Amino acid sequence: MSQALFTKERHIRYFLRCLKTFLPDLYTSNDSNRMLLAFFTVAGLDLLGVLESKTTREERQGYVEWIYHCQVPSGGFRGFTGTDFGVERRTQDNEAWDPANVPSTFFALVILLILGDDLSRVKRADCLRWLSKMQRTNGSFGEVLGPDDTVEGGGDLRFCCFAAGTRYLLRGRYSTGVEGIRDIDVDKLVTFIESCQAYEGGMAEGPYCEAHSGHTYCAISALTFLDRLSRDSDRVPLISPDSKQYESLVRWLVARQTTELGEEEDEEDFDEDGQVNGAAQDLTQSVEGLNLDGSIGKLPDLTPPSEESLRWAGFNGRCNKYADTCYSFWNGATLDLLGKISLVGAAGNRRYLLEKTQHLVGGFGKDAGEPPDLLHSYFAMVSLALQGEEGLDSVDPAICASYRTVQHLHTLPWWQDAR
Numbered sequence: 001m002s003q004a005l006f007t008k009e010r011h012i013r014y015f016l017r018c019l020k021t022f023l024p025d026l027y028t029s030n031d032s033n034r035m036l037l038a039f040f041t042v043a044g045l046d047l048l049g050v051l052e053s054k055t056t057r058e059e060r061q062g063y064v065e066w067i068y069h070c071q072v073p074s075g076g077f078r079g080f081t082g083t084d085f086g087v088e089r090r091t092q093d094n095e096a097w098d099p100a101n102v103p104s105t106f107f108a109l110v111i112l113l114i115l116g117d118d119l120s121r122v123k124r125a126d127c128l129r130w131l132s133k134m135q136r137t138n139g140s141f142g143e144v145l146g147p148d149d150t151v152e153g154g155g156d157l158r159f160c161c162f163a164a165g166t167r168y169l170l171r172g173r174y175s176t177g178v179e180g181i182r183d184i185d186v187d188k189l190v191t192f193i194e195s196c197q198a199y200e201g202g203m204a205e206g207p208y209c210e211a212h213s214g215h216t217y218c219a220i221s222a223l224t225f226l227d228r229l230s231r232d233s234d235r236v237p238l239i240s241p242d243s244k245q246y247e248s249l250v251r252w253l254v255a256r257q258t259t260e261l262g263e264e265e266d267e268e269d270f271d272e273d274g275q276v277n278g279a280a281q282d283l284t285q286s287v288e289g290l291n292l293d294g295s296i297g298k299l300p301d302l303t304p305p306s307e308e309s310l311r312w313a314g315f316n317g318r319c320n321k322y323a324d325t326c327y328s329f330w331n332g333a334t335l336d337l338l339g340k341i342s343l344v345g346a347a348g349n350r351r352y353l354l355e356k357t358q359h360l361v362g363g364f365g366k367d368a369g370e371p372p373d374l375l376h377s378y379f380a381m382v383s384l385a386l387q388g389e390e391g392l393d394s395v396d397p398a399i400c401a402s403y404r405t406v407q408h409l410h411t412l413p414w415w416q417d418a419r
């Protein structure tokens, strides 16, 4: 049986195409998420170990300048330059229309670190001051600050994750240079996160909602960022092995691995008008003379899973869903954060990614037969990197970038003990 291959050279070409030529028009509606697209592109080439060899020093400096251009004067980063109406025209009355954005701020900082920047031009104090204003009274975080400092945007775990991550990157272990700046309310944030654990064990977007792997990753990543900076030894039960919460969370995550890949959906036969061809149409016409016994005899046999069909095992994000490339990351990285990556069926996950969603032109699609996109391409590579795939650098599952990036972060002054 042939060995599944990680087609590294094609992935390098895919990410370089995304970096240096125009993205396909399907990305147009994501114009305001450019910082995220930039993150996937730069982090992808970094994970492939070719960022320095395949771009020039001038190009990398250009990327750094673009990111600093996205920094708003009052702290934090915007997601793209479309809202920037210039420093001269910016006033306290209109600045809410060109706001810093919580996820974009985290991604901007991580890209700067990947590019080797020392964050010396980041308005750390302003950014941390702004960040604490982004927290709601229930402990959750919003996305942007609206007029009169109203907290706008979703109140789910994504923003909690990026807020905790930004605090981690900028406050560091010693808070050097930002000692007097008001911190976020960590206890309230933890209480909010804990309230999002669903009865199933996974984490939901809010209390009493359905567990979802994306939100689960965000919750555990946020708690990891807080835990890494915490001085007290008491860990939150969700990330403490042997607690009830931890056990049910791990069980739910492991149960997300599935051999249901959704491929049979493609086999359904539609004609150009969207009508189902063949048997189903005949069935409608002959419904009056329906012979139940005869019809039952015509039903296809449902074959139980074979040894062959169990070879490919991706992950889903909720119960009763098909596998999707990105969930190999959301679930796998969360299990890694919990110290349980060994519970992933690594061979099945690898075969699913490399034989079903890895694309001929490089990159990875959402599922089998889909064209590649930046999000699924990067997350597939991180999932493989967490399993030690040859040709990919090792990854920090919380920062979601190479360990090299974290090592660089830890050389910055606020991570050094100055005493």
Ligand SMILES: [Zn+2]
Residues within 6 Å of the ligand: 324, 325, 326, 327, 366, 376
């Ligand atoms: Zn996906």
